[in-house]
Amino acid sequence: MESYEPDRLTAVELAAVRRSFRSGRAALTRRSLLRASAGGALAIGGLGTLSACGIPAAAKNQGGVSADDHSADEKVVNFSNWPEYIDVDDKGKSHPTLDAFAKRSGIRVKYTEDINDNDEFFGKIQPELAAGQDTGRDLIVLTDWLAARMIRLGYVQKLDAAHLPHAFANLSDQFRDPDWDPGRAYSYPWQGISTVVAFNKKALGGIEVKSVSDLLDNPRLKGRVGMLTEMRDTIGMVLLDMGKDPAKFTDDDYDAAIARVQKAVDKGQIRRFTGNDYTSDLAKGDIAACVAWGGDIVQLQADNPDVGYVIPDSGYMTSTDNLMVPNKARHKTNAERLIDYYYEPEPAAALAAYVNYVSPVAGVVPYLSRIDKSAASNPLIVPDKAMQAKSHAFRALTQKEETAYQQKFSKLTGA
Amino acid sequence: MSTLTEAPPPLAPAEPAAEAPRKRGRFTPYWLLLPGILWLIVFFALPLVYQASTSVQTGSLEEGYKVTWHFATYWDALSEYWPQFLRSLCYAAGATVLCLLLGYPLAYLIAFRAGRWRNLIMILVIAPFFTSFLIRTLAWKTILADNGPIVHALNSLHVLDLTNWLGWTAGDRVLATPLAVVCGLTYNFLPFMILPLYTSLERIDGRLHEAAGDLYAKPWTTFRKVTFPLSMPGVVSGTLLTFIPAAGDYVNSELLGSTDTRMIGNVIQTQFLRILDYPTAAALSFILMAAILAMVTIYIRRSGTEDLV
Numbered sequence: 244m245e246s247y248e249p250d251r252l253t254a255v256e257l258a259a260v261r262r263s264f265r266s267g268r269a270a271l272t273r274r275s276l277l278r279a280s281a282g283g284a285l286a287i288g289g290l291g292t293l294s295a296c297g298i299p300a301a302a303k304n305q306g307g308v309s310a311d312d313h314s315a316d317e318k319v320v321n322f323s324n325w326p327e328y329i330d331v332d333d334k335g336k337s338h339p340t341l342d343a344f345a346k347r348s349g350i351r352v353k354y355t356e357d358i359n360d361n362d363e364f365f366g367k368i369q370p371e372l373a374a375g376q377d378t379g380r381d382l383i384v385l386t387d388w389l390a391a392r393m394i395r396l397g398y399v400q401k402l403d404a405a406h407l408p409h410a411f412a413n414l415s416d417q418f419r420d421p422d423w424d425p426g427r428a429y430s431y432p433w434q435g436i437s438t439v440v441a442f443n444k445k446a447l448g449g450i451e452v453k454s455v456s457d458l459l460d461n462p463r464l465k466g467r468v469g470m471l472t473e474m475r476d477t478i479g480m481v482l483l484d485m486g487k488d489p490a491k492f493t494d495d496d497y498d499a500a501i502a503r504v505q506k507a508v509d510k511g512q513i514r515r516f517t518g519n520d521y522t523s524d525l526a527k528g529d530i531a532a533c534v535a536w537g538g539d540i541v542q543l544q545a546d547n548p549d550v551g552y553v554i555p556d557s558g559y560m561t562s563t564d565n566l567m568v569p570n571k572a573r574h575k576t577n578a579e580r581l582i583d584y585y586y587e588p589e590p591a592a593a594l595a596a597y598v599n600y601v602s603p604v605a606g607v608v609p610y611l612s613r614i615d616k617s618a619a620s621n622p623l624i625v626p627d628k629a630m631q632a633k634s635h636a637f638r639a640l641t642q643k644e645e646t647a648y649q650q651k652f653s654k655l656t657g658a
Numbered sequence: 659m660s661t662l663t664e665a666p667p668p669l670a671p672a673e674p675a676a677e678a679p680r681k682r683g684r685f686t687p688y689w690l691l692l693p694g695i696l697w698l699i700v701f702f703a704l705p706l707v708y709q710a711s712t713s714v715q716t717g718s719l720e721e722g723y724k725v726t727w728h729f730a731t732y733w734d735a736l737s738e739y740w741p742q743f744l745r746s747l748c749y750a751a752g753a754t755v756l757c758l759l760l761g762y763p764l765a766y767l768i769a770f771r772a773g774r775w776r777n778l779i780m781i782l783v784i785a786p787f788f789t790s791f792l793i794r795t796l797a798w799k800t801i802l803a804d805n806g807p808i809v810h811a812l813n814s815l816h817v818l819d820l821t822n823w824l825g826w827t828a829g830d831r832v833l834a835t836p837l838a839v840v841c842g843l844t845y846n847f848l849p850f851m852i853l854p855l856y857t858s859l860e861r862i863d864g865r866l867h868e869a870a871g872d873l874y875a876k877p878w879t880t881f882r883k884v885t886f887p888l889s890m891p892g893v894v895s896g897t898l899l900t901f902i903p904a905a906g907d908y909v910n911s912e913l914l915g916s917t918d919t920r921m922i923g924n925v926i927q928t929q930f931l932r933i934l935d936y937p938t939a940a941a942l943s944f945i946l947m948a949a950i951l952a953m954v955t956i957y958i959r960r961s962g963t964e965d966l967v
Contacts, residue, residue, distance in 0.1 A: 300722030362931040529804045657920035658928040
């Protein structure tokens with residue numbers, strides 16, 4: 244933007260301003276000023292300056308860009324996470340697991356809940372990362388597909404395995420080898436997310452819902468079905484329902500899944516595509532059945548006995564929110580220490596008992612049942628072997644596929 | 659960004675040095691304009707230029723975006739998303755008309771009939787602004803809930819049959835239909851209609867009404883010939899303050915609507931944040947801006963109140 248110099252008023256504008264000031268109040272009308280500045284803006288904005296703008300290409304730094312690691316002399320770590328995604332004490336002020344970490348390691352955690360939406364957060368940090376600047380964050384939590392994109396764009400740093408002994412030993416098999424980060428070189432899961440089919444028994448009034456097909460086809464559910472705006476979760480569930488594997492599907496499979504949902508949209512079967520806000524609709528019964536996230540359902544069930552869920556026979560989607568260290572982070576080692584800490588079974592259990600999502604830590608059950616017996620036996624928090632066998636993940640997409648698929652999915656949702 | 663700090667010097671030589679004592683006073687208007695102009699440049703002109711540039715770029719996130727003067731983006735965006743454009747303008751127009759119908763009597767009441775209740779009613783009009791826009795919109799989900807009293811009442815009065823026939827609602831519900839979105843828009847922008855209407859009505863000299871009565875005008879004629887024409891500035895600014903933000907709104911459609919009520923704001927948001935197609939998003943924003951600017955210009959010209967707004 245250097246070539247844009249608005250600090251020189253054009254002759255037209257200057258003349259207008261000068262004239263108006265000399266010949267008194269009446270001359271300085273809004274209209275004459277507006278007209279002058281409109282003309283001026285065109286002249287200033289001169290088409291030539293437009294071409295000076297542009298958005299730089301993402302740096303191709305596989306392995307990420309490190310900065311000087313200040314971990315040793317600055318005992319802090321800046322941790323950005325999603326709201327309500329960590330344990331809180333009874334007063335609602337401090338986070339016991341973070342306090343315990345600080346006490347033991349001497350590293351203070353600056354915990355910020357500033358990630359509300361993957362897309363929005365990416366929009367926020369992308370300019371800094373593209374310009375090779377420090378984002379001010381040492382540890383961020385992003386969902387699989389965005390984590391994959393961050394790795395693809397070279398925006399995150401490779402983790403040092405030497406600092407992650409517990410993480411390496413205790414990570415559940417289910418999450419060990421995603422195709423977008425084989426061997427977990429860049430990321431470790433914070434929590435896992437199961438995508439299931441949920442319903443409100445009262446609103447269903449005896450209608451049986453056991454699969455995604457029931458959601459899409461049963462005419463008695465017309466206008467009372469919800470789907471998620473998260474493309475991979477919704478389409479993944481539909482692909483499974485059609486007998487396809489979300490880990491290796493083709494363009495044609497994807498189009499077929501879109502067409503299948505489109506048919507339901509055209510019939511008026513689907514009420515809305517939503518983010519987390521389906522929870523209130525489901526609790527009220529405005530949505531009778533929907534594709535939903537397991538952690539939300541555990542929390543809804545605590546307040547509302549009518550809410551239930553089912554794992555379709557065809558399987559369910561699992562994704563993770565992943566801890567990553569962005570480029571130029573000042574306290575990488577401290578961040579890795581914190582990741583490793585949450586892979587010790589005790590803090591992992593405290594976390595799982597509070598947030599109700601899938602714990603990625605193997606061996607968490609005995610510790611969890613000490614805190615909360617029902618949580619330890621809830622397959623939405625600790626999936627049993629039978630459930631794990633039905634778990635599927637969405638394959639990594641190339642950038643081209645991602646744009647095309649997202650484009651088609653947005654069409655489906657109306658925009 | 660030293661816009662006006664540099665602007666004054668060229669003026670100085672034009673004036674004789676003898677007038678030096680008056681100089682300070684002459685520059686005052688520039689200094690007073692400075693904050694406003696700086697603000698406009700930094701937060702309006704610069705982003706606008708940047709956006710204009712983005713709209714004619716091509717590329718991808720990984721390869722970067724370069725200005726290629728690809729004006730076809732505009733045409734593609736328009737031919738792809740014209741239904742959402744049209745829908746936005748229709749919803750905004752509907753909400754504006756509803757706001758006017760609801761807001762005018764209320765503003766009239768506050769200005770002429772409220773007496774000592776005037777301040778209280780004004781506070782009630784503004785009160786919703788004390789909570790967030792999102793919460794106010796979410797409240798409509800409870801108000802219009804499928805099993806709520808309003809939908810039940812509308813159902814038993816067969817009002818929904820009528821609105822279904824008009825295509826405003828679908829089935830036995832109001833939520834997730836065009837009607838809900840227009841209701842949300844109307845509710846959220848109503849104060850922007852009432853406040854300018856009130857200010858222009860309140861300024862009307864009461865003696866004009868008496869004079870109209872003395873000349874044997876019936877109340878309705880008085881309203882038609884005296885009150886309404888004099889309140890036109892309020893009507894025009896109220897409709898503009900309602901229509902312009904309503905046309906670009908996406909929250910109401912997102913929360914109260916469904917797939918077939920998506921407005922152009924939703925499309926821009928999706929293009930920008932989800933699909934990361936910055937050029938299309940920028941082009942859509944420009945088309946929206948141009949469309950609104952054109953409509954507003956025509957509207958102001960035709961209503962003949964350009965000196966009053």
